Amino acid sequence: MRNDPASTAAAVLARVGGPANVLSVAHCMTRLRLTLADPAAGDEEALRAVPGVLAVVAAGPGWQIVLGPGVVDEVTAAVEDALRDRVPPGAAPQDPRDALPAPPPGAPPNPRDEVPAAVPGAAAEVPRDEGPADAPPGAALKEVIRRRNATPFKTVLRRVANVFVPLIPALIGCGILAGLNGLLLNAGWLPGLTPALAAIASAFMALIAVFVGYNTAKEFGGTPVLGGAVAAVVVYPGVAKVTAFGTQLAPGQGGVLGALAAAFLATRVEKWCRGRVPGALDVLLTPTLTVLVPGLLTLYGLMYAAGTMATAIGTAANWLLETTGAVAGLVLGGLFLPLVMLGLHQALIPLHATLIEQQGYTVLLPLLAMAGAGQVGASLAVYVRLRHDVALRTTIRSALPAGLLGVGEPLIYGVSLPLGRPFLTACAGGAAGGAFVGFFAMLGTKVGATAIGPSGWALFPLLAGNRGPGAAAAVYGGGLLTGYAVGFAATYLFGFARRPRVTAAA
Structure with missing residues (x-):
């Protein structure tokens, strides 16, 4: 319930x-x-x-x-x-336990409900399950990774992820419409509808820089609409009349990377102005300078630099798959589950968006999606091996449909990570699936996704590639089956500690 x-x-x-x-x-x-x-x-x-x-x-x-x-x-x-309706400053804080939803009838009492309230000035003694004897096998692994995760670099990645996460629903919806429109075009069906679908599916991607700029300013403490205004320079058709570094700019040059940098610069300029411009002139000068200075720097520096970087990302991705596809797929597929566990996978969205802008699809997402296949295979092996663990098997049955559709957190946190070894064997399954997809990329069959967000079986409607959606679907499906099989086998054979063999005394 x-x-x-x-x-x-x-x-x-x-x-x-x-x-x-x-x-x-x-x-x-x-x-x-x-x-x-x-x-x-x-x-x-x-x-x-x-x-x-x-x-x-x-x-x-x-x-x-x-x-x-x-x-x-x-x-x-x-x-x-x-x-x-926030609590006014100085108001008495609410006892956290008062907001806990009532447990369902017949549920066992929560041990934490028995913890007495702390006495002011006294150290609170809260019983915790600590120490190697009480901790589940995966708890120590998770705690070590969590501590390593608290670094300035990873904090920056999280903030960048916060810029792009709100855009995911639109990316999914427009990506599905783009895939549907492609199918209709290839089949020659509904020719009167396909131009409308193309316009609806493409409009968001054409203006994504504005949304990135808005969210960037919001995340880094600026005025969101000013961040969007500066980022809009990147996609404005009139930039084609501007020449920078001896070359004529193109609308959209630099893409989301340029928009991100432009809006971040705008927030810095705005904050500088807020502390120095007199209050009577703030309403006029601060917005003007916030748009003008970053706008000029975007046209005469950021667009060129970001465009060069975006081109390098696309070139590097293609080279990686064409020359070391199997190895690249193995590494990416094997390491993606830890990124999901720590929430850092969203930091890859700018790379996906850049590849979609350049090539029409991102070749990285299908490789990374293989991690979910390894997770599903590992969970099935746990289900088979632990026949007498009714609670765990119930968790697997309830979380497995979401896992098949690419939502891996319920299986990660409810099954594999608490057990320890199955989390590692699930990563092995993801590595195998990624190597499968990467191997076919080396043979010339690229598999990509036209949008960001879904994985697992939910990714099939968004698949594209250099040899058509049929070939892309076949390779991707083969990768999923490989991930399922290897994740299951590795977990079944190596995912559980061996019991010591007891020998009879002579």
């Missing part, structure tokens, strides 16, 4: 330090993403105990609460509603 979104939102907010501690809210397909003013005020362990929360990825101010597809949309809306 699904928990009430408002109750879940209240419980989450109580455990992250209250509404007043939340600076920003966003979500992707499965995760609620919060930026906290004081991360120390959050209680990660109590947050994991909230019914409906599958996992928590906390590193610095950025907290990701895994809720699953569908649920995350409802809870995010409830969180945003709750934040409209």
Whole structure:
């Protein structure tokens, strides 16, 4: 039975330090993403105990609460509603346990509910399952990775991901329409409708730089509409009349990378102006300088540099697959699950978007999607091996449909990661599937996706390639089957600790 979104939102907010501690809210397909003013005020362990929360990825101010597809949309809306009525400064904080949704009838009591409230001035003694004797096999692995994840570089990656995550729904919708339009064109059906579908599917990608600029300014503390205004320079047709470094600029040159850099520069200029321009002139001078200075630098520097970088990304991706496809697929497919676990996979969206702008599809996403296939195979092996673990088998049955459609968090946090070894064998399955797809790229059959977001079986409608959608679907399907098989076999054979053999005394 699904928990009430408002109750879940209240419980989450109580455990992250209250509404007043939340600076920003966003979500992707499965995760609620919060930026906290004081991360120390959050209680990660109590947050994991909230019914409906599958996992928590906390590193610095950025907290990701895994809720699953569908649920995350409802809870995010409830969180945003709750934040409209924030607790006034100095008000007494709410007891986090008061916001915990009531457990279903007959459910066992939660041990955390028995923890007494802390006495002011006294150290709180909260019982925790710590130490190698009590921790599950995957807990130590997760904690080590989490600590390594709290670095400035990875923090930057998360902030870049926050720029692109809100764009995913539009990328998915427009990508599916583009794939449908391609099928209709190839079949010669509905010729009167295909121009309209092409316009609808392509309009967002033609103006994606504006949305990137808007979100960049919002993420880095600027005025969003000013970031969008500066980024719009990148796609404005009139830039074709501008010459920089001896070459004529082209509309869209630099793509999302140029838009990201332009909007970030705009936020820096705006903040500089806010602290120096007199208040009476601020309303006039600050917006003008924020658009003018970054706009000129974008035209006479950033567009050229970002365009060169974007071209290099496309060239490198093609070279990588054509010359070392199997090895590249093995590495990418094998390492993607840890990125998903830590929430860093969204930082790859700029690369995907750049490849889609250049080639019409991204060749990286099908390789990375093989990690989900390894996860499914590993979970099936756990289901077969642990026949007497009713609770775990129930978790697998409920999470497997989402896993087949490319949503891997329920299986990661509910099955493989807590067990330890199955997480590593799932990575082996993803590596095998990626090597399969990469091997065919070396033979000349590229597989790409026209949009970002879905994977697993949900990616089939978005597949494209240099030899048509049929060949792309065949190679991609073969990669999924390889990932399933290797993930299952590796987990079945090596995913569980061997029991010591007992010999009879002579």
